[in-house]
Amino acid sequence: MKDKVRAKKHLGQHFLKDEEIAEKIADTLSLNGYKKILEIGPGTGVLTKYLLKKPVTTFVCEIDSESVTYLRAHYLQLSDKIIEKDFLKYDVSETFKQEQFAIIGNFPYNISTQIVFKTLELRDQVPEFSGMFQKEVAQRICAPHGNKTYGILSVLTQVFYEAEYLFTVPPEVFNPPPKVESGVMRLTRKKDYSLPCDEKLFFRVVKTAFQQRRKTLRNSLKTFNLSDNLKEDTIFGLRPEQLSVQRFVELTIKIANDSIQTQ
Incomplete structure (x- = not known):
């Protein structure tokens, strides 16, 4: 059968x-x-x-x-x-x-x-x-x-x-x-699997970064209209595969804070 x-x-x-x-x-x-x-x-x-x-x-x-x-x-x-x-x-x-x-x-x-x-x-x-x-x-x-x-x-x-x-x-x-x-x-x-940042923004940051994975984050994340001050952060000189999961969370928090300050 x-x-x-x-x-x-x-x-x-x-x-x-x-x-x-x-x-x-x-x-x-x-x-x-x-x-x-x-x-x-x-x-x-x-x-x-x-x-x-x-x-x-x-x-x-x-x-x-x-x-x-x-x-x-x-x-x-x-x-x-x-x-x-x-x-x-x-x-x-x-x-x-x-x-x-x-x-x-x-x-x-x-x-x-x-x-x-x-x-x-x-x-x-x-x-x-x-x-x-x-x-x-x-x-x-x-x-x-x-x-x-x-x-x-x-x-x-x-x-x-x-x-x-x-x-x-x-x-x-x-x-x-x-x-x-x-x-x-x-x-x-994970025991603590809660995201300490906005989930939608986190997903957006990760997807946008990897869509141009050979570029540095300073170039791949241009659509987020980041302030010149934030773009000077050393994290933006890295390419996405160089960031650990935790650093992507930190990056999302930086971008969220930046957009509040530049409003």
């Missing part, structure tokens, strides 16, 4: 067939601070079966009707815990209300960064997140400052979560095999 669930290109499906790796991904969750898990894109349940052994309640979010039929037939304990919706459009409060829950999955590569951005919006409810991405995307999320892959995704994720790249997965353990290597990473919400 497993053969009847065809991997669909438009859904970015690559079914994991290696049981050992599936179990290893399930074990990346600490199970601390929550009693429920949401798996995104379970497919034929190779990861799901290991999650169901954990002392937590597992829900799955699956948009593919063939996979849903397969899961209903093979995992009876999931019967009322299958969410047949597109995670990106799904209102999690329908299932989890205000409860804490972890997110895990072998994520479709074509929407993996959007899944991370939605998780950042849900950060008050998601203390832990782990799963499989295209290797380069996982590395980018976890990259430290000073690294050439450090960018928008790295900063916006790491300001709220500790990010760890865990292990690499080769293409041949999937059906069909993707053209790239995969990487498994974990995000653990």
Whole structure:
């Protein structure tokens, strides 16, 4: 019956067939601070079966009707815990209300960064997140400052979560095999993940800075109409990848104070 669930290109499906790796991904969750898990894109349940052994309640979010039929037939304990919706459009409060829950999955590569951005919006409810991405995307999320892959995704994720790249997965353990290597990473919400600056301004500063990443901040942030006095600050002589997450927070506070003073 497993053969009847065809991997669909438009859904970015690559079914994991290696049981050992599936179990290893399930074990990346600490199970601390929550009693429920949401798996995104379970497919034929190779990861799901290991999650169901954990002392937590597992829900799955699956948009593919063939996979849903397969899961209903093979995992009876999931019967009322299958969410047949597109995670990106799904209102999690329908299932989890205000409860804490972890997110895990072998994520479709074509929407993996959007899944991370939605998780950042849900950060008050998601203390832990782990799963499989295209290797380069996982590395980018976890990259430290000073690294050439450090960018928008790295900063916006790491300001709220500790990010760890865990292990690499080769293409041949999937059906069909993707053209790239995969990487498994974990995000653990920081104890204090509140932003001491305006969130919208912070996101804007980070995105604007990295859009012209080879330029110094003095040049890339011109649209903020900074005062000459502020532009003399040594931070503006740096390029964005030279700034740690904390320094981006400090930069945002400087820009906010500057705009108040120049009004």
